[in-house]
Amino acid sequence: MQQCLFCQKIKPVFERLPQGPVCKSCFYQKVAQEKCINCGKTGRVALRTKKGPVCDSCYFKHFRPKGLCIICKRKKRVALRAPEGPICFTCYSRDYRKNRQPRHICSICQKLKIIAKWEDEKPICEVCYKRLKNAQRV
Numbered sequence: 001m002q003q004c005l006f007c008q009k010i011k012p013v014f015e016r017l018p019q020g021p022v023c024k025s026c027f028y029q030k031v032a033q034e035k036c037i038n039c040g041k042t043g044r045v046a047l048r049t050k051k052g053p054v055c056d057s058c059y060f061k062h063f064r065p066k067g068l069c070i071i072c073k074r075k076k077r078v079a080l081r082a083p084e085g086p087i088c089f090t091c092y093s094r095d096y097r098k099n100r101q102p103r104h105i106c107s108i109c110q111k112l113k114i115i116a117k118w119e120d121e122k123p124i125c126e127v128c129y130k131r132l133k134n135a136q137r138v
Helices: 024-031 056-063 089-096 126-137
Strands: 015-017 020-022 033-035 042-048 053-055 066-068 075-082 085-088 103-105 112-119 122-125
Touching: 015 024, 020 024, 024 033, 042 056, 053 056, 066 085, 075 089, 085 089, 112 126, 122 126
Parallel strands: none
Antiparallel strands: 015 020, 033 042, 042 053, 066 075, 075 085, 103 112, 112 122
16 A cells, blocks of 8 residues: 555555556546547547557447347347346346345246245245245135
């Protein structure tokens, strides 16, 4: 831990410049800034292509990989690669992130949901679990 050249705070050293040590946040805010080959703006480099650097914004719009979302079943830009498969940004912010409880694909309805019970190492969501309990009572 040393004093950062830019912010003057005592932080872990991320990069050593000839002028002195730099923390991670200052490195990305002040040092690792280059002109984007797509938009021409100077910013943080998210990707380096054969043609040159790409900023965060252009990476998200043009280069971020697409995948078949396991929730909405559409091919969209991937926000998260869950153990069950890719989740798009819309579903991630609407369905997955809001409730921080882990979710799995229900072994009965095949939807990504909060799991109420595990039976024989198979996940069962709350809706399907209630249906099973009611069916067993009859």
